[in-house]
Amino acid sequence: MSSGRYTAMCQSIACALQSCLNKNTYSPEKCDDHVRKLYKCCWNMYKETDGKGESTACPMQNVVRRWLKNHGENVD
Numbered sequence: 001m002s003s004g005r006y007t008a009m010c011q012s013i014a015c016a017l018q019s020c021l022n023k024n025t026y027s028p029e030k031c032d033d034h035v036r037k038l039y040k041c042c043w044n045m046y047k048e049t050d051g052k053g054e055s056t057a058c059p060m061q062n063v064v065r066r067w068l069k070n071h072g073e074n075v076d
Contacts, residue, residue, distance in 0.1 A: 006045035007055040013038045014057035036071065039064050043075065 014063050017034035024030040042058035042067070058064065068075045 006041065006048065006053060007057070010038060010041040010045060010055045010057040013041050039067050039071075040073070043068055043073075 013034065017031055017038055019049050020031035021028065026037065035053075038057065042055065042061075045053040045055060045058065046061045046064065059067075065075045
């Protein structure tokens with residue numbers, strides 16, 4: 001999958017996350033699935049592009065790696 005496809009996919013997930021946060025008065029715990037999906041999407045983009053992918057929806061690669069690792073995901 002190209003970086004552009006990941007960019008669009010991650011952007012779509014980020015929009016769904018924002019809608020969830022707006023709907024739930026910024027109670028992040030109610031939107032955990034959206035957060036996890038976004039970080040997984042971003043991680044997949046970084047893996048697929050050898051860390052060169054870019055998306056305004058994604059934090060920096062080291063932030064994504066740390067978050068996923070801290071939340072029990074395999075990021076090796």
